[in-house]
Structure formats: structure tokens, C-alpha cells
Amino acid sequence: MxxxxxxxxxxxxxxxxxxxxxxxxxxxxxxxxxxxxxxxxxxxxxxxxxxxxxxxxxxxxxxxxxxxxxxxxxxxxxxxxxxxxxxxxxxxxxxxxxxxxxxxxxxxxxxxxxxxxxxxxxxxxxxxxxxxxxxxxxxxxxxxxxxxxxxxxxxxxxxxxxxxxxxxxxxxxxxxxxxxxxxxxxxxxxxxxxxxxxxxxxxxDGEDYRHRGLPAAPAPLTQDEVLRVAHRTPGASLDTFPELLSHLAAVHPSRYGALVDGLGAVCLTGVGPVPDQSTALRLVVLADRLYDRELPVPASGAPFDELFGQEMLEGGYRKKYFRAISRLTSLARDGARLAGD
CATH class of the missing domain: 3.40.50.300 (P-loop containing nucleotide triphosphate hydrolases)
Structure with missing residues (x-):
């Protein structure tokens, strides 16, 4: 860039x-x-x-x-x-x-x-x-x-x-x-x-406005629901979560914004806990760029509040991880609405 x-x-x-x-x-x-x-x-x-x-x-x-x-x-x-x-x-x-x-x-x-x-x-x-x-x-x-x-x-x-x-x-x-x-x-x-x-x-001071007065985070979609959203949404991407994490390791975080420019949604299957802290921090940056661009994230697998293990949520980067969970949950809500349309 x-x-x-x-x-x-x-x-x-x-x-x-x-x-x-x-x-x-x-x-x-x-x-x-x-x-x-x-x-x-x-x-x-x-x-x-x-x-x-x-x-x-x-x-x-x-x-x-x-x-x-x-x-x-x-x-x-x-x-x-x-x-x-x-x-x-x-x-x-x-x-x-x-x-x-x-x-x-x-x-x-x-x-x-x-x-x-x-x-x-x-x-x-x-x-x-x-x-x-x-x-x-x-x-x-x-x-x-x-x-x-x-x-x-x-x-x-x-x-x-x-x-x-x-x-x-x-x-x-x-x-x-x-x-x-x-x-x-x-x-x-x-x-x-x-x-x-x-x-x-x-x-x-205050509570997270993204969840203020809203229902609990939506349940993950099924893989078939994610696939249907991906194929009918213009500009949608479709990846398995492990493949996405592997690709992020090969792209400098400064380019994550350019990576998602022009997308209509980011569809993910097989979401699960991230394996290590380096991967987790890359995902935090991606979550910020997705949130900046208001990209819905229809996803199957584990809910986003299970991405980071307890040791991560109690460590020095915990506030980054909580922010990522908050933002991804908001985008998952938008993704669930796409699936219901």
C-alpha cells in the first residue's frame, strides 16, 4: 500500500x-x-x-x-x-x-x-x-x-x-x-x-451502548444458513474461520482495511476459539476494520464470546479482546438479520 x-x-x-x-x-x-x-x-x-x-x-x-x-x-x-x-x-x-x-x-x-x-x-x-x-x-x-x-x-x-x-x-x-x-x-x-x-x-463512564437494551447475542447460524447468505448477498466473502486466521498471518495488519474494502458481508463457517495470542491480536485488528465498515458477519460454529480463552481474558490484552467480542457480536446481529430476510 x-x-x-x-x-x-x-x-x-x-x-x-x-x-x-x-x-x-x-x-x-x-x-x-x-x-x-x-x-x-x-x-x-x-x-x-x-x-x-x-x-x-x-x-x-x-x-x-x-x-x-x-x-x-x-x-x-x-x-x-x-x-x-x-x-x-x-x-x-x-x-x-x-x-x-x-x-x-x-x-x-x-x-x-x-x-x-x-x-x-x-x-x-x-x-x-x-x-x-x-x-x-x-x-x-x-x-x-x-x-x-x-x-x-x-x-x-x-x-x-x-x-x-x-x-x-x-x-x-x-x-x-x-x-x-x-x-x-x-x-x-x-x-x-x-x-x-x-x-x-x-x-x-457507562455501559456498552451496542448491547444497551438489546437482547442477548444471537445464536450462531448453521453452516447451511451461512452458505445461503453468502450466495445471495452481493459482494459477500465466504471463508472457513481457520483459513481466515491462516491468511491474516500472511497479511500485515495495516492492510486489513484494504482487505475488506468493497465487501457486502463477511461470511464465516466453523468459528472457534483462537489458538494463541498472536492470532488473537490479529483478529482484534480485523474486528475493528469490519466494525468501521459496518460489515455484517453471518457466522456458524461457536459464538463470538467464546473466541478468547480465560487466560487471554484475564491477561494484559483483555480490554482489546472484550472490545473485539463486543464489536463482532454487534456485527453478528447484523448477519443474523441478513439470514432472516
């Missing part, structure tokens, strides 16, 4: 084309959701006001100011949305991107994995040069899975902040606890604390 495409595609995914702050429906029982909307509206106005004023980072410093000019100089330069999966963090992050008054080529939106892939494609200095002219960088699903990513992203964000780029990120982990359970985070505490210093944290 050409590096130019990686940059041009750093926009909210199709599922979030039409989202705005006004389309976010806060849970009345969770005031932190309404508070996050207002805080992000203010943040967007500060970035937009900076653009109209033709200034550097002044608008951002005013928004984050705590205790005068000296505090403003060291104030966080971004906002960090922390909360469980399914509380609408990506919706709000995409809404911030849409609301910020800057041309699309001056604001970027991508997952943490896509950002690290961009550095791999362009090189560090070229990435700084490319993103350094942006008004806003939105990073979805911020995670640190290895020490190399910690040092890389810490250095990148520091350079971008120095050039006046506003930052916004979502994650299921507080910035000061990134990396816990994955590697010896204590050995990289300085880098992790440096990342945390770039952000003001907004905690968003």
Missing part, C-alpha cells in the same frame, strides 16, 4: 462519517458523558479559534490554562478519553474531527496501530514533517503493546506538540498505566509519564 494512501486515509472510518456531537446520545444516568461532550466542544472551538486568529498554540493554551502563563506553557496539549468499551469514545473522537474548523488535509484521524504503521511506511522524520503541519491528530484505541512503541510514540507526540499540533486520543487505559500487563512498564516509566503529560484526561 503506497504511503500516500496511508496519509490520505487518515480520516474517520465510514461508520463515523455522519456522527456529530449532536448525534451522541448521553446516558442520563452517566453525567460524565454529557460533560465529555461539552469539554470536547470547547476543545474544538479553541482549535478553530486558533486557526481563525492565525496563531500557533495560543488557543490551546487558553483552553488548558491552570494557574497563569507559567502553567499554560507546561499544560497538556491534548485531551484523552478514558472509559470502557462501547461508551461512545470513538463517536466523540470522530465528532471532534468533524467539528474542528480545519481542512481535511490539516487534521488526521487513525488508530494507534495505523499511526505506528504510518511511521513504518514514511520513516520517523517524514512522519513528523507530514503531521507537523496539522491542526489536530486524533488517535483511536491508544495502546502500548511493546517498549519500542512506547519510545517511538513518546518521541513522535513530543515533536508534534512542539509544532503546535493538538492531540486527542481514546483508550480503555489511563495514560499513566499504558503498557501494564504487556511488558516491563516500570523500565519505561519516563516515556510513559511523558506521554501522559501531553493529555488532560476525561473519564467517560
Amino acid at each position: 503506497p504511503a500516500e494512501r496511508l496519509v490520505a486515509e487518515m480520516v474517520p472510518p465510514p461508520r463515523f462519517d455522519g456522527v456529530r456531537f449532536g448525534t451522541y446520545v448521553p446516558d442520563p444516568a452517566r453525567p460524565s458523558q454529557s460533560e465529555a461532550v461539552e469539554a470536547l466542544r470547547s476543545f474544538s472551538r479553541s482549535i478553530s479559534g486558533e486557526r481563525r486568529a492565525g496563531g500557533g498554540a495560543g488557543g490551546l493554551k487558553r483552553w488548558f490554562r491552570r494557574g497563569g502563563a507559567a502553567a499554560a506553557d507546561s499544560a497538556p496539549r491534548g485531551v484523552y478519553l478514558d472509559g470502557g468499551y462501547g461508551v461512545g469514545k470513538t463517536h466523540l473522537l470522530a465528532s471532534l474531527w468533524h467539528a474542528t474548523d480545519a481542512p481535511p488535509e490539516r487534521k488526521a484521524f487513525g488508530t494507534f496501530v495505523e499511526l505506528t504503521n504510518l511511521v513504518g511506511a514514511l520513516g520517523f522524520q517524514q512522519t513528523v514533517a507530514t503531521l507537523g503541519g496539522h491542526r489536530l491528530l486524533c488517535i483511536d484505541e491508544f495502546e502500548l503493546d511493546d517498549p519500542g512503541d512506547t519510545v517511538l510514540v513518546s518521541s513522535l507526540l513530543r515533536r508534534l506538540v512542539e509544532q503546535g499540533v493538538a492531540l486527542a486520543a481514546t483508550s480503555n487505559t489511563l495514560p499513566g498505566r499504558l503498557g501494564e500487563g504487556r511488558f516491563a512498564a516500570a523500565d519505561f516509566l519516563r516515556e510513559i509519564q511523558g506521554l501522559s503529560a501531553h493529555f488532560r484526561t476525561l473519564r467517560i
Whole structure:
């Protein structure tokens, strides 16, 4: 995939084309959701006001100011949305991107994995040069899975902040606890604390909206039902689950989005528990790309909440796995509707 495409595609995914702050429906029982909307509206106005004023980072410093000019100089330069999966963090992050008054080529939106892939494609200095002219960088699903990513992203964000780029990120982990359970985070505490210093944290509480008020996850389809859906749905793919997992091992995760572009549905037979953590993490990335594109997943075999073993669900990547289960279950619901049409 050409590096130019990686940059041009750093926009909210199709599922979030039409989202705005006004389309976010806060849970009345969770005031932190309404508070996050207002805080992000203010943040967007500060970035937009900076653009109209033709200034550097002044608008951002005013928004984050705590205790005068000296505090403003060291104030966080971004906002960090922390909360469980399914509380609408990506919706709000995409809404911030849409609301910020800057041309699309001056604001970027991508997952943490896509950002690290961009550095791999362009090189560090070229990435700084490319993103350094942006008004806003939105990073979805911020995670640190290895020490190399910690040092890389810490250095990148520091350079971008120095050039006046506003930052916004979502994650299921507080910035000061990134990396816990994955590697010896204590050995990289300085880098992790440096990342945390770039952000003001907004905690968003709530239940997974994808299952709020909905019935339990649908039972898996039969293999014959999956085959019927595959043959009558335009643009549908049809694979056995083990074959899909084997193919993912031969494709770089940065290309998973291109892999499913243009599909009408992803039909799977023989779904079962994933065999190891490397396979599981590749499946998490695919689940995100399927969810971004709103692709129904008619599937037979085991239900998606049985994909990851207990050891995985209790380990350092558990939040990734729960997010994948949540998203795949939602897509399986759409797949079941296709089968019933």
C-alpha cells in the first residue's frame, strides 16, 4: 500500500462519517458523558479559534490554562478519553474531527496501530514533517503493546506538540498505566509519564451502548444458513474461520482495511476459539476494520464470546479482546438479520 494512501486515509472510518456531537446520545444516568461532550466542544472551538486568529498554540493554551502563563506553557496539549468499551469514545473522537474548523488535509484521524504503521511506511522524520503541519491528530484505541512503541510514540507526540499540533486520543487505559500487563512498564516509566503529560484526561463512564437494551447475542447460524447468505448477498466473502486466521498471518495488519474494502458481508463457517495470542491480536485488528465498515458477519460454529480463552481474558490484552467480542457480536446481529430476510 503506497504511503500516500496511508496519509490520505487518515480520516474517520465510514461508520463515523455522519456522527456529530449532536448525534451522541448521553446516558442520563452517566453525567460524565454529557460533560465529555461539552469539554470536547470547547476543545474544538479553541482549535478553530486558533486557526481563525492565525496563531500557533495560543488557543490551546487558553483552553488548558491552570494557574497563569507559567502553567499554560507546561499544560497538556491534548485531551484523552478514558472509559470502557462501547461508551461512545470513538463517536466523540470522530465528532471532534468533524467539528474542528480545519481542512481535511490539516487534521488526521487513525488508530494507534495505523499511526505506528504510518511511521513504518514514511520513516520517523517524514512522519513528523507530514503531521507537523496539522491542526489536530486524533488517535483511536491508544495502546502500548511493546517498549519500542512506547519510545517511538513518546518521541513522535513530543515533536508534534512542539509544532503546535493538538492531540486527542481514546483508550480503555489511563495514560499513566499504558503498557501494564504487556511488558516491563516500570523500565519505561519516563516515556510513559511523558506521554501522559501531553493529555488532560476525561473519564467517560457507562455501559456498552451496542448491547444497551438489546437482547442477548444471537445464536450462531448453521453452516447451511451461512452458505445461503453468502450466495445471495452481493459482494459477500465466504471463508472457513481457520483459513481466515491462516491468511491474516500472511497479511500485515495495516492492510486489513484494504482487505475488506468493497465487501457486502463477511461470511464465516466453523468459528472457534483462537489458538494463541498472536492470532488473537490479529483478529482484534480485523474486528475493528469490519466494525468501521459496518460489515455484517453471518457466522456458524461457536459464538463470538467464546473466541478468547480465560487466560487471554484475564491477561494484559483483555480490554482489546472484550472490545473485539463486543464489536463482532454487534456485527453478528447484523448477519443474523441478513439470514432472516
